[in-house]
Amino acid sequence: MFELDLGGSLNNLGIRYDKLGFLEKALGATQHSVEIYERLSEKKPNAFEAYLAIILNSLGNRYRKLGYRKKALQAGQRSLEILERLSAKNPDAFESDMAKSLNSLGGFYSELGHCKEALKVARRAVEIYERLNAKNPDAFEPDLASSLNNLGLFYSELKLHQEALGAAQRAVEICERLSERISDRFEPDLAMSLNNQGRFYHELGQREEALAAAQRAVKIYERLSGKNPDAYESGLAMSLGTLGSIFRGNEDVLAAATFIRGIQVLSRLFFRMPMAFDHLMVKLCKAYFSCCAHAGQDPDEELLIPIMEKLEALSSESSAADSN
Numbered sequence: 001m002f003e004l005d006l007g008g009s010l011n012n013l014g015i016r017y018d019k020l021g022f023l024e025k026a027l028g029a030t031q032h033s034v035e036i037y038e039r040l041s042e043k044k045p046n047a048f049e050a051y052l053a054i055i056l057n058s059l060g061n062r063y064r065k066l067g068y069r070k071k072a073l074q075a076g077q078r079s080l081e082i083l084e085r086l087s088a089k090n091p092d093a094f095e096s097d098m099a100k101s102l103n104s105l106g107g108f109y110s111e112l113g114h115c116k117e118a119l120k121v122a123r124r125a126v127e128i129y130e131r132l133n134a135k136n137p138d139a140f141e142p143d144l145a146s147s148l149n150n151l152g153l154f155y156s157e158l159k160l161h162q163e164a165l166g167a168a169q170r171a172v173e174i175c176e177r178l179s180e181r182i183s184d185r186f187e188p189d190l191a192m193s194l195n196n197q198g199r200f201y202h203e204l205g206q207r208e209e210a211l212a213a214a215q216r217a218v219k220i221y222e223r224l225s226g227k228n229p230d231a232y233e234s235g236l237a238m239s240l241g242t243l244g245s246i247f248r249g250n251e252d253v254l255a256a257a258t259f260i261r262g263i264q265v266l267s268r269l270f271f272r273m274p275m276a277f278d279h280l281m282v283k284l285c286k287a288y289f290s291c292c293a294h295a296g297q298d299p300d301e302e303l304l305i306p307i308m309e310k311l312e313a314l315s316s317e318s319s320a321a322d323s324n
Contacts, residue, residue: 007036011055014062021273027062034059050094053082057101060108065276067317069111076105080121099128099143106150110157119154126151126167145174145189152196156203165200172197172213188232191220195239202246214243230269234277237266241284248291256291259284260300267307278314281307 010033017026037052060075079101087094102125109118129144152167175190198214201207221236240262247255262284270277285307292299 003036003040007033007040007051007055010036011058014058018062018065021276023062023065023273023275027059027066030055030059030062049082050086050097053079053086053101054097056082057104060104064108064111067275067278067314069108073105073108073112076101076108080105095128096132096140096143099125099132099147102128103147103150106154110154115154115157119151119158122147122151122154141174141178142186142189145171145178145193148174149193149196152200156200161200161203165197165204168193168197168200187220188224188235191217191224191235191239194220195235195242198246199242202242207246207250210246211243214239214246218243225265233265233269234280237262237284238280240265241280241287244284244287244291248287252291252295253297256288256295256297259288259291260303263288263303263307267303270307271310274310274314275317278311282311285311 010029014026014029014033017023017029033055034052037048037055040048041052056075056079060072060079063069063072063075080098083094083098083101087098102121106118106122106125109115109121125147126144129140129147133140133144148167148171152164152171155161155164155167171193172190175186175193178186179190194213194217198210198212198217201210201213217239218236221232221239225232225236240258244255244258244262247258249255263281266277266281266284270281285304288304289299
């Protein structure tokens with residue numbers, strides 16, 4: 001009983017550390033929780049395997065945030081293996097957990113460049129959530145929208161732009177409906193869906209539609225980050241990156257101004273939790289430098305030098321982590 005309580009407490013502690021940005025401590029607590037549930041599962045698999053699978057999925061997300069991409073994938077694969085076995089015996093009890101595991105696994109595959117595998121598991125997640133949503137939309141529509149957003153991103157990575165847009169449009173439709181009912185809860189999901197929709201319209205060359213969706217996403221994230229910057233400044237920076245990409249080529253001065261604003265917004269969180277936001281910061285900086293070159297203007301070195309120094313240090317750390 002003591003070990004069971006300790007395992008649950010450590011998992012909760014990992015969640016708290018993660019929300020506060022203490023990523024190493026979050027990883028340590030989750031690793032310890034997994035070790036406990038592995039021991040419990042060996043003794044009583046019927047009682048504890050499901051808990052082990054759920055915490056392994058959390059462990060994968062902890063590894064991902066710290067740049068341990070291969071370890072993230074391994075944890076995600078173990079989680080899915082357990083849940084597939086459990087779901088085969090009792091789908092009503094375990095399909096929703098399996099869909100969550102599939103969603104995470106898609107992200108782990110994507111970050112290692114395994115785009116086809118990412119798309120395959122994302123499709124499975126959507127199929128499960130569609131089935132669950134048909135029975136209980138109040139419980140599963142938000143999860144369906146989230147899985148559709150992931151599916152759209154993986155379609156986009158494989159240059160399947162029309163399919164990506166179709167997935168994003170479905171996600172927007174769901175989130176619009178949910179946000180009308182409970183705006184505080186579902187506006188963040190709507191903003192993410194609109195951001196993806198704008199990106200995919202842009203990839204198809206539909207500039208006006210892309211601008212409309214991306215500008216809506218920015219406005220929502222501006223409002224949300226004004227209330228809770230820790231939770232939503234990264235979303236605002238991401239949406240500014242999407243908007244800048246749409247301006248790029250035709251209006252490079254405006255694009256550069258949009259990218260630098262995204263960099264400014266992200267800087268506070270980046271220096272506090274660099275491993276969590278390095279990918280987005282790299283994208284924003286590269287796009288900003290390119291736009292400055294095309295527009296014939298000098299980049300803001302005072303802002304960028306400390307960021308570039310930190311990114312160089314992170315690159316060395318990440319290379320060491322990937323070798324593990």
